[in-house]
Amino acid sequence: MDAITPRPALATGVAAASFFLITLNASLVTVALPSIGRELGADDALAWILSGYSLVFAVCLLPAGVWSDRVGARRAFAIGMTGFVATSMVCADASDLTVLLAARAVQGAAAAAVLPSGLALLTAATSDPVRRTRAVGRWSAAGAVALVVGSPVGGAITTTFGWSATFWLNVAVGLPILVATCAVPTGQRSVRRTGRLSIGPGAVVSTVTGFAVNFSSYGVIFVVTLFVQQLLEKSAWVSGLVFVPMTALIIPANLLAGRLTTRYGAGRVLLVGQGLMLAGLLGLCSVDEQVSLWALIAWLLPIGAGAGLVAPAMTTMMLDGIAAARAGFGAGLLNASRQVGSGTAAALFGALLGTAHFLAGFRVSLVVAAAVVAVSTFLGVSLAGVPSRRVVRGD
Structure with a gap:
């Protein structure tokens, strides 16, 4: 795993912002579904725009966490966030339901890479248990804020600019997070064999x-x-x-x-x-x-x-x-x-x-x-x- 960084506030902020974005994405897309259905003629398959993302996200979370430990939290986080931003661009520009569904599935895998590696970054940055506990509280609060504001923000954006704007918002929020990740010191990559897994x-x-x-x-x-x-x-x-x-x-x-x-x-x-x-x-x-x-x-x-x-x-x-x-x-x-x-x-x-x-x-x-x-x-x-x-x- 990445070595302890001397910039705990930055690493914690990056992790919290990514959790905010992933949570916000779910609310934004849910609100935009009727508009997507009208424009793409996808009423019968609307549920898969959510379900396809959610299923891939859930299935990939555990292997993504293991992969993060293998390659290093910052590298896994950067790759995941890059994929999330890139697939958001594809979704925003999609004029065909098949393209949208495929992009959403890949986006779910990217989000699965971001979530555990973000928490691993936070853990590496805050070795002191008290600081880490309070950082986890802020991380959780970021997701709660997104849960509260997601639906009204998604409704306002969809009404004003159309459903594709909800995906462009992912890009607008995701790019600064990706840039900030570059400022988090790389540290040492984890060894290939970390010994026997012990779960307390x-x-x-x-x-x-x-x-x-x-x-x-x-x-x-x-x-x-x-x-x-x-x-x-x-x-x-x-x-x-x-x-x-x-x-x-x-x-x-x-x-x-x-x-x-x-x-x-x-x-x-x-x-x-x-x-x-x-x-x-x-x-x-x-x-x-x-x-x-x-x-x-x-x-x-x-x-x-x-x-x-x-x-x-x-x-x-x-x-x-x-x-x-x-x-x-x-x-x-x-x-x-x-x-x-x-x-x-x-x-x-x-x-x-x-x-x-x-x-x-x-x-x-x-x-x-x-x-x-x-x-x-x-x-x-x-x-x-x-x-x-x-x-x-x-x-």
């Missing part, structure tokens, strides 16, 4: 937690969106607004999690975060078609706050639970488990909502989500325990 209990807990958090949080977004539109008979615009407070709360929770983790340890923060998520999930089980939107939003808030606390803590636990030379593998493993959780939730909850009375399926889905979080919490306590209070070192 913390890394196992982090992997399971990653699956559980994405399974429950993305599952909630899926079922509540359908609940608002089908049972409450509200518009898609209103159903989107319902999640704004929840997602906005993730940002300060991410930043707070870094400080709480350095003071109390990742295990305690995971317990608190997952406890908040459980409270929100079980609270949502009580709603019916008479519920007010404000009550619905109120039950979503602890889910957002809990997910915001858990994400930096489980990332820190993964990086602490695996050798520094395997940081790319650890980042790839964690994010692959999160992607599997998101996809599993959509498939399972879609089946539950489609084969039962809607409200019954809605509640069963939430109970399943709560059970997955509860099992993850129990496993975390069993394997990693609740660590004693951490000694805080200087900023």
Whole structure:
């Protein structure tokens, strides 16, 4: 892996900016889909513009992390970001659906190279555990910011300039990141054989937690969106607004999690975060078609706050639970488990909502989500325990 860089702020900024871009890309393209369908006549295949990217991204995350450890984090990051920017240009200029789908698949592979290598850069730059924990909190917050602003920004850009502008925005954001990467010292490339891979209990807990958090949080977004539109008979615009407070709360929770983790340890923060998520999930089980939107939003808030606390803590636990030379593998493993959780939730909850009375399926889905979080919490306590209070070192 790259040697420790004397410029931790630069490496952390590059990693955070790349996570922001990858997260923003998903929201931008989702909003632009109807416009793409009208212009390219691709209504029947629109889902593959998202699914093709997501599937390749999920499949490539783990091997991309291993590759990052082999060739060096900066080199892997630069290659991945170059591919992401280049494929964004192809997507923006595509006049044929086949070209767009092919470019999106390659873009997914490029994004998979960027994510774990970016976290590996951050790890190499911040050897001090306290600094690294707080840097991970900022990294997570960058993704949360993109999640909040992605849909409105994508809608405004698509309406004003057309769908291709959403891909040109990827280029406008990606190029400065690529230039900044050149200023991150190369350091030493990792050796070809880094020895036996050792995965500690913390890394196992982090992997399971990653699956559980994405399974429950993305599952909630899926079922509540359908609940608002089908049972409450509200518009898609209103159903989107319902999640704004929840997602906005993730940002300060991410930043707070870094400080709480350095003071109390990742295990305690995971317990608190997952406890908040459980409270929100079980609270949502009580709603019916008479519920007010404000009550619905109120039950979503602890889910957002809990997910915001858990994400930096489980990332820190993964990086602490695996050798520094395997940081790319650890980042790839964690994010692959999160992607599997998101996809599993959509498939399972879609089946539950489609084969039962809607409200019954809605509640069963939430109970399943709560059970997955509860099992993850129990496993975390069993394997990693609740660590004693951490000694805080200087900023």
